[in-house]
Structure formats: C-alpha cells, structure tokens
Amino acid sequence: MILVTAATGQLGKLTIKALLEAGTEPSRIIAGVRNPEKAQGLKALGVQVRPLDYSQPETIKSALQGVERLLLISGTNFGQRVQEHQNVIEAAKKADVKLLAYTSILNAGEMMLAGEHKGTEAVLKASGVPYVLLRNGWYNENYLSSIQQAAATGKVFGAAGEGRISSAARSEYAEAAAQVLLTDGHENQTYELGGSNNFTLAELAAEIAHQTGKEVSYHNLPAQEYEALLVQFGLPAGYAHALADSDTGIARGELFTERDDLTRLIGHATTPISETVRQALEVVPQS
Ligand SMILES: NC(=O)c1ccc[n+]([C@@H]2O[C@H](COP(=O)([O-])OP(=O)(O)OC[C@H]3O[C@@H](n4cnc5c(N)ncnc54)[C@H](OP(=O)(O)O)[C@@H]3O)[C@@H](O)[C@H]2O)c1
Numbered sequence: 001m002i003l004v005t006a007a008t009g010q011l012g013k014l015t016i017k018a019l020l021e022a023g024t025e026p027s028r029i030i031a032g033v034r035n036p037e038k039a040q041g042l043k044a045l046g047v048q049v050r051p052l053d054y055s056q057p058e059t060i061k062s063a064l065q066g067v068e069r070l071l072l073i074s075g076t077n078f079g080q081r082v083q084e085h086q087n088v089i090e091a092a093k094k095a096d097v098k099l100l101a102y103t104s105i106l107n108a109g110e111m112m113l114a115g116e117h118k119g120t121e122a123v124l125k126a127s128g129v130p131y132v133l134l135r136n137g138w139y140n141e142n143y144l145s146s147i148q149q150a151a152a153t154g155k156v157f158g159a160a161g162e163g164r165i166s167s168a169a170r171s172e173y174a175e176a177a178a179q180v181l182l183t184d185g186h187e188n189q190t191y192e193l194g195g196s197n198n199f200t201l202a203e204l205a206a207e208i209a210h211q212t213g214k215e216v217s218y219h220n221l222p223a224q225e226y227e228a229l230l231v232q233f234g235l236p237a238g239y240a241h242a243l244a245d246s247d248t249g250i251a252r253g254e255l256f257t258e259r260d261d262l263t264r265l266i267g268h269a270t271t272p273i274s275e276t277v278r279q280a281l282e283v284v285p286q287s
Helices: 010-021 040-044 057-063 081-094 114-127 140-153 170-182 201-212 223-232 237-251 261-266 273-282
Strands: 002-004 029-033 048-051 069-072 099-105 131-136 155-158 189-193 217-220
Touching: 002 010, 002 170, 010 029, 010 040, 010 170, 048 057, 057 081, 069 081, 069 170, 081 099, 081 114, 099 114, 099 170, 114 131, 131 170, 140 155, 140 201, 140 273, 155 201, 155 223, 170 189, 170 261, 189 261, 201 217, 201 273, 223 237
Parallel strands: 002 029, 002 069, 029 048, 069 099, 099 131, 131 189, 155 217
Antiparallel strands: none
C-alpha cells in the first residue's frame, strides 16, 4: 500500500494521478486528507481516503495501517511544520513503513523557507526510517500571476537579481514522486529536483515581452522594498516576507541546480518557463 499525504492539495492530487497513470491499482493507493469533505474527487478515482492531519497523531496512526511506502508532502502551517512532520515520521517508524519520501526544497539552503525543511530532514535522518529526500525546486506555476500582471503593466518585480531559477511544472515533481514510490533503489537518496531549463527574472520579462509583443522589463528591488510592494498588492505580510526572502535566496543561487535528477527520474525534459508564459497569457485577453 502507498499513502500520499496532503492529497487534497495540488501536488498530492497530481501525484495520485501519476500513480494511477503508471498503472497502479487504485485499491493500493491511500489518499491521506486533512479534510475528508474535500476528497470527493479522490473517492471517485477509486482510491482509499483516510483522514490524516499532521497535528493529530491519532489520525496518522490509523491512516498508516498496512502502509509500506509513504509520501509526506510538506504542510503549510509555517512555524509548526517540523513538529507536524515529526508526528508523521514517528508514526511511520512505529508502523514499520519501508520508505518515507519527503518533499523538501532544492539545495536546502539559507532562505527562510528552507529552515523547516532542513529541520524535517534532520528528524527523518535520525529516525532510522528508510527515506528519500525529494528536494523540489520552484514550481513554474508560482509565476503565473506575475506573468499575467506583467502582461498588463509591462513590469516584472522581484529581488532575485541575476539569480537563475531551475523550475519545472508542478506535475513533473508529482511524476518524480510517483516514480520514487513505485520503483526500487531510492533508499536514503537525496534528489535535487530542478527543471532542465533555468532563467533569471530579466529573462522571464524578456520572454513575456516576446510573446505579448509589448515592452516588459524586470525591476530588481531591495528585498524590503519588494516585500512592501507585495503587501501593497494585497499579499498577507508573512507571505510577502517569505517571498521576498526567497528571492534573496534565488539571488544567492539557492533555487538553481545543474543536476539532472528530475529529468532522469521522469524520463523526459521538463516544461520550459516559455510554455508557462504561453499558458498564463492564454487566459488573459491580449489587447
Ligand atoms: N516548490 C514550490 O514551488 C512550492 C510552492 C508552494 C508550496 N510548496 C510546498 O509544497 C507543498 C505542496 O505544494 P502544493 O502546491 O500541493 O500546495 P497546496 O495546494 O497548498 O496543498 C497543501 C496541502 O497541505 C495540506 N496540509 C497543510 N497542513 C496540513 C496538516 N496539518 N495536515 C495534513 N495536511 C495538511 C493541505 O490540506 P487542505 O487541503 O486540507 O488545506 C493541502 O492539501 C506545500 O504544502 C508547501 O509546503 C512548494
């Protein structure tokens, strides 16, 4: 039995889809969900749905019954995540899970968002549970709204300087996770998962200009100014801070990789950002 946590989330759903597309019997797949009311679509796929909330250890214990392989998708309760993930790791140890794959962050560097991933990685390594670290890079989809905004305003804002971003489509990280769950030989491996292409934010602006035929330029701001701008755009303060801090990590090269772990796992090249620009512009009427 294979269990995917956070299965009502975007990456969770895509991983279950990838497991099914690879020919896995639906009855072998368990979707661990925090809110079963959101799981109608998963039930319709024929997979088992079990309640699993990282902050409620009793739900984790019952969800893990009979599970051999587990994908722990990092949660969203910032500040609580190491403890929450530890609850899952401890339950997996007691349940004698044979492989626990954890979605960490590319390079596990110094950016704020990497802190809880590094904390979880340390807990996992110390636990003795056979593990795989899926250090996911940025999703291409993170840029959808910036692309649409840039098409309207002619401006891409950020604090990432000349830093290169090795992003890939979210579905490609899901394919990699499914591959690791379905094949052998991944125990105690750390995969640095980044796209086969990479770009700077200035290059992203140039691609948007190319596809829209409009002038689009990149405006690199000091992190604090970028954070203030994001708040002005309506983002919650904590989120704006994390995004601006992530950009400073990008500037240091923390979301760039030359490794081809992702393409080797999924067996094909990843989606270039130009394709994501095309998709983002498709839903915005061009004047
Ligand atoms: N690589 C990147 O670019 C990137 C970008 C954003 C986030 N991330 C990280 O990658 C994860 C997966 O990405 P995503 O796109 O699938 O995010 P998402 O669509 O926001 O899904 C997050 C999922 O985590 C679940 N969750 C949160 N706290 C939980 C808890 N205490 N117990 C059980 N489930 C919990 C949520 O449950 P509900 O459905 O009940 O809300 C949701 O299903 C995120 O959670 C985040 O840690 C990565």
